[in-house]
Amino acid sequence: MVLTFTRDFDTPLYKGKISVKTGLFINNEWVDAAENDTIDTIDPATGEFITSIADATAKDVDAAVKAATNAFLTTWGTRTPASERGRLLSKLADLVERDADKLAAIEALDAGKFYPHARHMDLNNVINTLRYFSGWADKATGKTIETNEGKFAYTRHEPIGVVAAIVPWNFPLMIASWKIAPALATGNSLIIKPSEVTSLSLLYFADLVKEAGFPAGAFNVVTGYGRTAGQALSEHAEIRKISFTGSTLTGRRIMETAAKTNLKRVTLELGGKSANVVFDDADLEQAIKYTALGIFFHSGQMCAAGSRIYVQSKIYDDFVKGLTAAAQAAKGGSGFEPTTTSGPVASELQFDRVMDYIKSGKEAGATLVTGGERIGNKGYYIQPTIFADVKTDMKIVQEEIFGPVGVIVKFDTDEEALKLANDSVFGLSTAIFTTNINRAINFSNKAESGSVFVNMASLPDYQLSFGGYKESGFGKDMGEYALESYTNVKAVHINTGMRV
């Protein structure tokens, strides 16, 4: 029997009651997982139990695929005209807007976010993304191509069919919306697996999809572990495409599995170790603020976190001073208290990982400029941490930490900065601070990353493509380019007069 999780919030930043069904959402119905196991979901601010969610396995994925396939062939796909698909997405955006406060509270609780950030960044991005792609639904045209008089040739942009998405725990609903919106706009049926750490917001969202009027099976949610539910999605012969955002390790596994099974199409948005480069002609105060945002926002749990900070020697000391002050101004606390400025990392597992990296940095001989310790003894809070005097081969410089830990390095020349910035197997994002336009454009041209931000931190924009170079993955979320990931192009040649 599918249970409902309810909670009454009475906090300075949010008052209200929320309720979330904690089953699997398949064919517009709430069902228990076939094997009836559950997973505990924990409040990262306190380490305390919130509720249990369903633990889906291959059997449940099968049921979801059946529902999705049936919808695609009968009620969804191109059987729902494009303008109607757009209309449904627009309605869904309206419903998310109606319930935005509730969804933000659920997200803040489950993912350890500061409530105002969840409401004004995460939820606004979800609403905008849904609305943006609702507009694309009836505009994704193919082409007619003039070849010769005896032939009529054109391309069709078709939905792929049943597609899957696996999304992470750092911006649970926001990143989910980056997959949901283009997938549904183009007419695909979708099965989405949120992280087992942060499933609640997507479960609430599922009821809104039904309320908006999407036909049963067009949208399905299976909650569970990556190694079971996620693996089942990657293997399934009837799923024709999978979109994944998460760690590089898991991304590789998914791609391998796809290759070994039905060669389903894959897009991966993986990790990053993004460079944040500050030149001596930058607006120092703004550069410090943006750099702090870039590595400490949401406790550094951002794939595009500017975790390698390169500062030109002339301003290095002042910059370090400023960044240290920003780091130390952080006040840990409940996401529902207005004085909180620093949240926890999302889980105990993540906490252990980040603390291990900090330990490795200390052991490797890097200088701890600030931070390095746990905050308090309840919840997974880590002090904003900066290491200096690092060597390129250190783990803390090479690997993605996904926590509030940055390394800071001094450089002298433009050439050196570029070399250092590009010296990574990753290529998700680069941020550069300078008031010299020639330098900014030149650097942007040569940066080996899928996004470049000039005089700002890596803050995604729903109108612009976002996706990595190199081992940060391939395929784009957001912007018009995202449509490609959910589209099959078919070329049609019609003989209108040639004879053999």
Added chain:
Amino acid sequence: MTVAVAEITVPTTGKKISVPTGLFINNKFVSSVDSPDKIDCVNPATEEFLASVVAGSAKDIDVAVAAAREAFNTTWGKHVSGFERSKLINKLADLIERDAEDLAALETLNNGKPLKIARDFDIGDSIGCLRYYAGWADKIVGQSIEIDPSTKFAFTKNEPIGVCGQIIPWNYPIQMWAWKVAPALAAGCTIVMKPSEFTPLTALKLSELIVEAGFPPGVVNTVPSLGSVGGAALSLHKGVDKVAFTGSTVTGRKIQKAAADSNLKKVSLELGGKSPHLIFESADLDQAANWAALGILYNTGQDCTAGSRLYVQESIHDKFVEILVGKAKELTVGDGFDEKVGGGPVVSKVQYDKVWSYIESGKQQGAKLVLGGEKRSSKGYYVDPTIFTNITPEMKIVQDEIFGPVLSVGKFKTEEEAIKLANDTTYGLAAGLHSNDANQCMRVANALDAGTVWVNQYNMLYNNVPFGGKKQSGIGRELGSHALDEYISVKAIQWNYGEKLEWPL
């Protein structure tokens, strides 16, 4: 000075709908600055007076253009994001949906078309049109272009063209309003709208929704006016960057001339048509007859795309004409508030006289009348379905756009002859063909000189498919993504950050 609000009663429900009668400028309804003239609106089904509205003068156009310019320079144009424009246009669509019943009643009262058609088609499609362009507003992207990346950066910006004069006709008042307003707003332009002097009521009612939706003052202005006054003033105005017109070819010429004589403003025209409808012998005759009936009788033939010249392959001509006459007889023509009615009167006395004079000329020039041709004795500007056969090319009813439910039917032997007959017109708005031979469909569709070719259908338009004329049926396209081009001016920015110039060269 407060401007009167007219109360118009819906005959079937007794509900009173209020319609502002002033000029809509800067989000307010105002009197004319210098003219006492009024425009009287009449119900074409009953010939009864509905309401009087202020008739805008050339000076009023000045005021409206100034308001539109101010808004373009401050709160709209480059000062409003695509996101915000999208939001407002979507809100407007929602409000029209909310008020669909009242708007439909007004449309039926002023234009005569059946209520259910006004509500479900005219207004339904108009809502879809606004939503379609709302979706484009934040997707109007330029190009980044490679020159030499180590020294230069070139890119384009799709800027809104500016203040747009929009002049719309009386056949689809609400829908023509939506087709113009939606892409212009999506692109960031501001508007001075001149609705037809025959059917200004719904444009004024819609102006109330512009305010309620939250558009800043001056973004949309509505100035009912005579074509020769307000339309001419807009076309000649040096402060208007672009004029969009739907109406007769005669007036379209005047507008283009005025644009050339004044400030070379950009012009888009959607003009008349004398669209050919071809029936080949392999066609499904019953279906083709349904589409042919739709093609000339929908909206009482008052459609720029009306399939008003029907050419039937000789081998099936007589049989097809018989079926078609039967179909036409099935249509009930009467008052738009009558549930049984599928077609209404023509819009005005002027149109009524014009259409009947064409019917007389058809008789006089020797065409054979197989249906209609007799005036009703009761009130209302009614023209019943009229079909002429045995036509010859030089007849007026074959050459001229009649804009009424009057069909001229001819015959052809071969495909080549059909194409020749079809293309033998100065117009080029639409064409239709019915055939079960796919290769023939392709060949003929390629050969027809028309902006829209309908294969095995007629008259169906969609918000995401472009529409417009070839030859003297017009310039530019509406609907689809192409409509945005009419409201955009491309700026190329070429940025040097690395090239140093040697001087002298």
